Amino acid sequence: MDWAYFLDVDGTLIELAMTPDAIEVDHALPVLLETLHRQTGGALALISGRAVADLDRHIGILQVPRAGQHGLERRDAAGRLWRHETPEPVKRALLEALAPLLARHGGLLLEDKGSTLAIHYRRAPMLGAYVHRFLGRLVSDIGQGLQLQAGKRVVEVKPAGVDKGMAVAEYLTEAPFLGRLPVFIGDDITDETAFALVNERGGISVKVGPGRSCARYRLPGVAAVRAWLAYQPMSPHHEHP
Known part of the structure; x- marks a missing residue:
């Protein structure tokens, strides 16, 4: 075959x-x-x-x-x-909630991929657990069919089920x-x-x-x-x- x-x-x-x-x-x-x-x-x-x-x-x-x-x-x-797609109102709410986090921690990098938002902490690995907890609470609060996707020193918020x-x-x-x-x-x-x-x-x-x-x-x-x-x-x- x-x-x-x-x-x-x-x-x-x-x-x-x-x-x-x-x-x-x-x-x-x-x-x-x-x-x-x-x-x-x-x-x-x-x-x-x-x-x-x-x-x-x-x-x-x-x-x-x-x-x-x-x-x-x-x-x-x-x-x-x-x-x-992630609905635009949901994406705007995510970006607003992430803005203070990114302002406080310059080592974090936001990557807007369109349907997902990724926070890279490769330049600040000590913040990894904190970023996961923060995004976990954020997804729980906003809901709307979202889930977290963990990777190598990156965590993403994405539509669930894909x-x-x-x-x-x-x-x-x-x-x-x-x-x-x-x-x-x-x-x-x-x-x-x-x-x-x-x-x-x-x-x-x-x-x-x-x-x-x-x-x-x-x-x-x-x-x-x-x-x-x-x-x-x-x-x-x-x-x-």
């Missing part, structure tokens, strides 16, 4: 950076993705916490389908964009992904729903780096991910990590 590849971006295809805009995308990555996209008949999608527009800006190669904001927005193989696993499942109902064995590679807690979905479908789930995970396979880091992806399409027989 042919495989369909679903790839996280930060920490999987590129190294993590102190801020979202500080990432470095080398020239080899677009070449790798274009090659894999061509050799799989288009059955490749990026599944990221970044917004789709942000992926477009940093990664390019617009012909490759991509899901952003942990599945809240998704561009399919035909180029159609699907979105799960995740990376759902994004992968949606792709698997569409050409050219339909009928293929799913492969998902990711490095973060936000990827666990996709790992679980792929496991249920009998696919290949690959965790990058250390940490507990329901993924069935491991790769040590970004370089190993790229090397494995570069090898797979050229091999007459797929091999697990």
Whole structure:
């Protein structure tokens, strides 16, 4: 059976950076993705916490389908964009409540992705527990179908019930992904729903780096991910990590 590849971006295809805009995308990555996209008949999608527009800006190669904001927005193989929106009044209330927090703690960074609001504390890791508690109370107070999404030194407020696993499942109902064995590679807690979905479908789930995970396979880091992806399409027989 042919495989369909679903790839996280930060920490999987590129190294993590102190801020979202500080990432470095080398020239080899677009070449790798274009090659894999061509050799799989288009059955490749990026599944990221970044917004789709942000992926477009940093990664390019617009012909490759991509899901952003942990599945809240998704561009399919035909180029159609699907979105799960946060109501504007709810978003305004969140921004107003977050303003004093950001004013008090200069090490925190607010990233407005459109459908989600993310607070990065990579520059102030000692504030991590406090940020989680603050946002937890905020979501509880505002309600409106919101939930928290924790990541690596980041926590996001997002609409409830949408995740990376759902994004992968949606792709698997569409050409050219339909009928293929799913492969998902990711490095973060936000990827666990996709790992679980792929496991249920009998696919290949690959965790990058250390940490507990329901993924069935491991790769040590970004370089190993790229090397494995570069090898797979050229091999007459797929091999697990």
